[in-house]
Amino acid sequence: MKAQVEFKLSHDGDQWIGRNGDLFVSGETMQLLDNDICRVLQESGQFPRGTRVRVFLGFDFDTIPTWLRQYHTHYFNRLVTLTL
Amino acid sequence: MASVNRKWTDGMLTTEDWWAVWIGLTLFGAGLLSIWGIDAVGWMAKTKTWEWTSFWSSPDFDKLLGVAHGKAGKAYEGWSGFGALLMTYLVFGVVTAIGAYFQKLDVKKFILGFATIFFITFAAWMTGHEAHFKAAKTSQSMLQSEIYGSDVYCLTKVHKCTGMINKALKELGVDVATGDIPTREQAAQAVDKTKKAIRMSWGLQLGGGFSYMLSLFVGLIIGNFMKGFAGFLKEAAKPEWFIKTAIVYLGVKLGHMSISSTAKVGAGGELMLDLALAGAAAAFVAYLIFWPIVYTLGRKAFKLKRDASAVLASGISICGVSAAIATAGAIRAKPILPIAVSMLIVVFAMIELVVLPTAYTAMAPEQPIVNAAAMGMTVKTDGADAAAGAILDELMVSSHYIASGELWEEDWILAGAVLTKIWIDVFIGVWAFVLALIWVYKVERRPDQAHVGLSEIWFRFPKFVLGYFIAWLTYVAIVIWFPESAKAADAGANIVQSPMRKMMFMLTFVAIGVITDFSKLKGMGRLTLLYAIALFAIIAPIAYGVSYLFHRGLVPPIVTG
Numbered sequence: 001m002k003a004q005v006e007f008k009l010s011h012d013g014d015q016w017i018g019r020n021g022d023l024f025v026s027g028e029t030m031q032l033l034d035n036d037i038c039r040v041l042q043e044s045g046q047f048p049r050g051t052r053v054r055v056f057l058g059f060d061f062d063t064i065p066t067w068l069r070q071y072h073t074h075y076f077n078r079l080v081t082l083t084l
Numbered sequence: 085m086a087s088v089n090r091k092w093t094d095g096m097l098t099t100e101d102w103w104a105v106w107i108g109l110t111l112f113g114a115g116l117l118s119i120w121g122i123d124a125v126g127w128m129a130k131t132k133t134w135e136w137t138s139f140w141s142s143p144d145f146d147k148l149l150g151v152a153h154g155k156a157g158k159a160y161e162g163w164s165g166f167g168a169l170l171m172t173y174l175v176f177g178v179v180t181a182i183g184a185y186f187q188k189l190d191v192k193k194f195i196l197g198f199a200t201i202f203f204i205t206f207a208a209w210m211t212g213h214e215a216h217f218k219a220a221k222t223s224q225s226m227l228q229s230e231i232y233g234s235d236v237y238c239l240t241k242v243h244k245c246t247g248m249i250n251k252a253l254k255e256l257g258v259d260v261a262t263g264d265i266p267t268r269e270q271a272a273q274a275v276d277k278t279k280k281a282i283r284m285s286w287g288l289q290l291g292g293g294f295s296y297m298l299s300l301f302v303g304l305i306i307g308n309f310m311k312g313f314a315g316f317l318k319e320a321a322k323p324e325w326f327i328k329t330a331i332v333y334l335g336v337k338l339g340h341m342s343i344s345s346t347a348k349v350g351a352g353g354e355l356m357l358d359l360a361l362a363g364a365a366a367a368f369v370a371y372l373i374f375w376p377i378v379y380t381l382g383r384k385a386f387k388l389k390r391d392a393s394a395v396l397a398s399g400i401s402i403c404g405v406s407a408a409i410a411t412a413g414a415i416r417a418k419p420i421l422p423i424a425v426s427m428l429i430v431v432f433a434m435i436e437l438v439v440l441p442t443a444y445t446a447m448a449p450e451q452p453i454v455n456a457a458a459m460g461m462t463v464k465t466d467g468a469d470a471a472a473g474a475i476l477d478e479l480m481v482s483s484h485y486i487a488s489g490e491l492w493e494e495d496w497i498l499a500g501a502v503l504t505k506i507w508i509d510v511f512i513g514v515w516a517f518v519l520a521l522i523w524v525y526k527v528e529r530r531p532d533q534a535h536v537g538l539s540e541i542w543f544r545f546p547k548f549v550l551g552y553f554i555a556w557l558t559y560v561a562i563v564i565w566f567p568e569s570a571k572a573a574d575a576g577a578n579i580v581q582s583p584m585r586k587m588m589f590m591l592t593f594v595a596i597g598v599i600t601d602f603s604k605l606k607g608m609g610r611l612t613l614l615y616a617i618a619l620f621a622i623i624a625p626i627a628y629g630v631s632y633l634f635h636r637g638l639v640p641p642i643v644t645g
Contacts (some may be wrong), residue, residue, distance in 0.1 A: 008088060011419050030416055030528065038208050039176035058088030064409075064419060066189070067599060068426055070324040071405035071465065073099040076413035076520075079535040 003079060010063045017032050018057055023083055051072075051084050060077065078082030089543045097264030100325035103183035105551035108332025110179070111580055112555050115336075115505060116562070118154060118576030119569045125576055126160040129168035129206070130583040131295075131483045133239045135215040135282055148210045154581045170393060172587070173202050183325075188318050189642045193294045195319030201598070205590045208302050212295025215239060215282060220289045221247050221480060223283060224271070226489040230270045237287050240280040241644050242491055243643045252277040276437025289486055290453070292586070293478030296471065299590050300437070304598015323467035328548035330588030335552040337581035338499055339559030340574070355638060359453070361498050362634040363507030367462050370508045371515055374401030376396075378618045386614050390527070391417040394519065395425050396611065400618045403509050404429045404464030410544045414516035425611070432615055433468035434600040441476040445483055452480045453638040456497040460504025461627035462619070466546075467596050473501025475591050481640075489602050496640030506549055513544035565570040 007018030007025065016033045018025040025040050027033030047053055059075040063080055089095060096102045114124040120497045139147055149165030151157075160168075177198060184194040212218065215237060225236035252274035258266045266274065270536055272428040275281050288294065307314045314321075315406035342356045359572050378401050382393030399408035405426040412422035440463060444455040459476055463469040477497040485491050520536045528534065559577060563570045605612055 013418075013420065031530075058090065059413065060087045062087040062188075063091070065423060067318065068405065068409070068423060069187075070100045070322050071426070072409040072544070073095050073101055073539065074413065074540075075409065075419065077089065077537065077540065077543075078416070079537060081535070082528075 004047075005037075005053060006058065007037070009057045009059045009078070030078075034080060037080075038082050038084050041054045041082075047084055049084055052081055052083060054079065054081050071076045089539075092539065092542055095543075095547075097186045098188065099547070100187060100322060101142050101328060101547040103187065104325055104328030104332055104548040104586060105554075107179050107183065108329045108335075108548070108551045109554060111584060112333070112336055112558075112577070115576030115580040116558075116573055118574075119437050119562075119566075119572045121572070122578065123153055123157030123160065125579045125584070126151065126157025126575055127163070127168055127171040128152040128583050129165065131206075131209050131213045132165075133215050133218055134210075134282065135219075135239070148213070149206075152579045153577060157575075164184070169206060173199070176202065176587075180320075180325075182604045183432035184320075191229045193316075193319035195320075197317045198543065201317055201591060201594055202321055203586070204302060205299060205594045207293045208299040208473045209587075209590050212292070212298045216284060216287050216289055217294040218292065219282070219284070220286055220291065220485055221287070222249060223489055223491070224249055226485070228271075231266060231268055232468070233283070234586050235283045235285065236275050237282050237289075237560075238280060239282055242485065244369045245278065248280055248620070249274050265389035274404040279485075279628055289482050291478040291480065291482045293475050295590065296478065296593055300471070301595050303594040304434070304600060305597075307598045307600050308602055311601070314601075315497065317598050318431065320596040323592045323599065324465070325465040326588050326592040326595055327470050328546075330550075330585050330592065331466070331506075331548055332551035332555050333532070333585035333588065334470075334502060335555030336559050336577050337495055337585065339556045339563070340577065340581060341493075341495065341499065342556075342560060354501075355453070355640070358638065360507075361462070362457055362631075363504045365456060365630065365634060366504045366627075367507045367511050369626065370402050370461060373626065374431065377401075377622055381618060381622075382614060386610060388614075391415055392421060392425075395421050396516070399425045399429045399464065400615055401623065402515065403466070403505065403512055404433060404468075406465075406509070406546070407512050407515075410512050410516040410520055412521040413544075414540070415527070416514050424608070428611055428615055429464050430600055431602055431605055432619065433465045434596065435462060435601075436463045436619070437468045437472045437596075439477075441472050443612055444476060445479040449480065449483050449487065450639075451632070451636060452476075452492065452497045452640060453500050453635040454482070454628070455480065456500025457504045457635055458624075458633035461508070461631065462624050463501075463505075466505060466509065467592050470498070470502050471504045471589065471593055471596060473498040474570040476501065486520040491641040491643040493643055494640075500635075506546075506552065509546045510549055512546070514628050515539050518542050 007020045010017050014026050015026045023040055027036045041047055057078040061064040061075055116227045117124045130150050132148060132150050134147045144277050146165045149169055151160045151163045153160035180198055181195050186313060219237035220242050222236045222238055224232040225234055227294055238454060253260055253266055256270050258264045258270055258272060373395050378396035379393050382388040382396055395408050395412045396416055398411035408425045410423045440459060448455055455476060457463040459472050460469060462480055481492050517540055524534045524536055562573050
């Protein structure tokens with residue numbers, strides 16, 4: 001299941017943040033984040049409206065405090081299919 | 085996306101979990117070179133039991149520390165204890181610094197911090213080996229004090245020292261093996277002739293447990309009263325890395341124990357199997373009994389949100405910080421939640437580590453394996469559990485010896501605590517996967533949009549467990565399939581599974597103390613109360629009951645000869 005778009009995911013305390021080069025998405029919940037991804041991808045003109053796009057969101061484990069990383073090495077990856 | 089796990093090989097060079105495997109197996113492999121007559125690990129420093137009046141009458145560092153070399157390591161025979169200490173520091177300093185570099189730690193800070201922790205560790209380890217704290221009485225002094233006196237202690241393992249006294253008696257014409265009973269004068273002569281026996285007016289007989297407790301105490305003092313210094317050490321204070329490396333070495337010890345105990349004492353092999361099977365039951369209890377109870381308690385009695393309750397339930401019930409992070413990730417919780425819960429877990433794990441070994445030893449001195457398995461189910465985080473198991477091992481073996489004169493083989497109790505915990509650890513990936521499915525299908529209700537990949541199970545799998553089993557099975561395979569090489573393999577493996585493993589334990593004790601700051605509990609009143617209730621009113625009693633059901637009456641093999 002290869003994704004068409006990938007984002008590196010983090011959380012700034014208030015919102016989930018996704019980055020991929022020039023693309024920047026954010027949302028307080030996963031649902032709002034997904035909505036923002038749809039908006040940004042539509043605006044980027046990469047995909048026609050109505051296209052189903054598979055998006056990979058990989059959590060950036062480097063944003064977890066160093067002292068905590070010794071206990072576990074993975075937060076989560078998320079694969080969603082969104083209709084633009 | 086280097087800091088994101090994509091491929092199954094991701095993290096192999098950048099996580100402490102994998103570095104525990106690499107360092108563990110590299111040194112185990114180096115130890116096995118003894119099969120070909122090469123002692124590549126004989127430089128390891130090894131603490132000695134010493135007595136302070138003797139030390140001060142003629143101070144000599146070699147009375148405190150020696151070289152661990154085996155028969156193949158003649159080249160190390162001339163080494164001083166200090167030389168061995170420096171070499172040990174150099175080897176471990178270099179391999180951990182390489183690991184720190186790949187883990188993207190601040191290498192300069194790590195090198196300085198590790199050097200400090202290393203030498204603090206050895207100072208505490210050597211101090212704890214002073215005979216008044218550590219040495220046990222000889223069995224003659226325990227069982228025939230009217231002949232030998234009640235003040236004869238051993239500067240080496242009890243059975244060796246006892247054998248040395250019997251040998252000295254034989255040279256005096258008294259063969260205790262055939263039933264001869266020495267006179268008081270003959271007994272006194274034999275004790276005087278035995279270099280490893282010493283007369284002392286008092287002794288606590290704590291075994292290696294005193295070194296462990298002293299290291300922990302030193303670490304806690306630094307972590308709570310010298311916070312600037314603790315900050316300086318923080319980059320190198322990695323108890324989980326150290327203990328996971330120690331657990332890989334413990335795999336060698338377990339291979340050794342399964343083989344030798346099966347050969348010498350049939351019950352030993354059965355005990356190992358029993359520990360493994362009961363460990364599986366422990367995993368069942370942690371995931372399917374503890375978790376639902378604590379989750380419900382959090383939701384109903386403490387009115388926590390669904391995600392907070394799930395993360396806390398995993399942290400308290402399963403395997404501590406690792407489970408809290410895995411669960412939070414699976415249910416897409418904000419990262420601040422597992423971070424806050426982890427602070428709580430680390431502090432409580434320390435409380436468990438300090439309280440439970442002593443409490444279990446006092447409560448049930450004749451139930452060593454029950455206590456060990458209960459420890460494995462109750463104490464969270466691998467570091468605290470293995471450390472608590474090590475203290476319990478030392479305390480129970482010593483107290484049983486003092487009470488009965490019978491000496492249990494060491495490390496079975498530790499193995500019980502660690503095996504139980506490892507069983508719980510290995511399923512965390514599966515549990516997180518199940519929770520992720522529940523969240524997607526039942527909580528978020530977005531099954532058509534979000535997919536949960538099976539790869540998440542692998543990413544969450546504790547990799548050090550692979551090193552542990554590889555070391556264990558490799559050792560067993562050599563002994564079974566190449567019996568002619570077994571003795572030679574043993575020479576190197578013994579250094580890895582004993583002084584090297586114990587050093588990693590000691591480093592863990594200091595490091596876990598350094599990172600534990602009790603003031604972190606401030607402002608976490610409600611969560612702290614829930615944690616305390618769940619731990620002491622639910623988890624500890626149920627864990628003990630289940631362990632009793634499976635292990636009651638089981639004891640480690642008895643040391644003979």
